[in-house]
Amino acid sequence: MIPELILIALLVGWVSGGKFWRLAEAKIRHVWLIFVPLGLYLVSWTPPLVRSPMFLGIIAIVEKLALIAVALFNLRLRGVKLILLGMLLNIAALSVNGGMMPASESALASAFGPEYVKHARNAVHVRSAIMDTTTELGFLCDIIAARRPFVLVPAVYSVGDIVMSIGIFICIIAIMRTPIPSELNPKQGDSVAAKQ
DSSP, rough: HHHHHHHHHHHHHHHHTTHHHHHHHHHOTGGGGGGHHHHHHHHSSSGGGGHHHHHHHHHHHHHHHHHHHHHHHHSSSSTTEEEEEEHHHHHHHTTTTTTOOOHHHHHHHHOOHHHHHHHHTHHHHTTTBBBTTTTTGGSBBOOEEEOTTTTTEEEEOOOHHHHHHHHHHHHHHHHHHHHHHGGSOOHHHHHHHHHH
């Protein structure tokens, strides 16, 4: 996802009358699954697992499946369908490229500079993910360069990342602007609860 877009969503939600604390009160089902990818990512850096492309590929797919499960459990929230679509696009690219998300060499050079690409070729986590002639579904891979001054942190994104970030943008603003049942009178509260 794109951090800058999340920050803008928080700002837009607040300026348009939304409340930050509603994000904490949002009833997100099975939210604990979000921590599965983080745990797996940390595990993937432990030797000798960090040098096993097969393990890293499996981990990447399991991470995405956990996030897809969270999205499926929360389809009622505005924007989550776009989040789900973005994740499915990413997992399509991952599944046909050995569990790695290939990145365009030109996009990496544009975002981070040519020296980064040279170092990346020797980095375990990145080396197998640089696009080449064997890359499948290249248009779904990391081909969009985000560089300063347009972003705070340079990065390369996929179409799926963009779609997912737009969904998160919509979801954050919707949650911030939607009163929770405890803010409403009993009749209004019942109506909001029924919609959720």
